[in-house]
Amino acid sequence: MANNLPLLAALASTLYMTGAIAVVHRVHYPLFDRVEPSAFRRYHEQHVRLITPVVAVPMVVELLASGWLTVWPPSGSNRWLAGSGLIAALVTWVVTASLSVPLHNRLAEGFDPAPHRALVRTNAIRAVAWFVHSGILLVMTAQALR
Numbered sequence: 001m002a003n004n005l006p007l008l009a010a011l012a013s014t015l016y017m018t019g020a021i022a023v024v025h026r027v028h029y030p031l032f033d034r035v036e037p038s039a040f041r042r043y044h045e046q047h048v049r050l051i052t053p054v055v056a057v058p059m060v061v062e063l064l065a066s067g068w069l070t071v072w073p074p075s076g077s078n079r080w081l082a083g084s085g086l087i088a089a090l091v092t093w094v095v096t097a098s099l100s101v102p103l104h105n106r107l108a109e110g111f112d113p114a115p116h117r118a119l120v121r122t123n124a125i126r127a128v129a130w131f132v133h134s135g136i137l138l139v140m141t142a143q144a145l146r
Contacts, residue, residue, distance in 0.1 A: 014062050095125045
């Protein structure tokens, strides 16, 4: 059982983040433009303050567990699947750091339609990466259970 802990940690954190990003992408981010302009800065500040602990820990767990799986894949799983999962996790980190955070920094100054549209559009990359990673980990789990 202990040898499956990294797989279970990766699976749980990735599925969690897949659900979180689905809600953020389809519901939360699109509603940013519905906030009154005079209230947007405060709203956005609260969004960032509240969402960070909700996603930071699972993202770290996902990345560390995915790295572990590339070095020590579970019995019956392919190393290339683990490597593909790590790439998907890295995509979410790179997009977050290079696109999402800078766009949020622009929105922190006040609502602006251009960075808002860019945030929604580029967030789709993270959503796809998490959905793909979930699929990879579900396949790896099925392989490990055989």
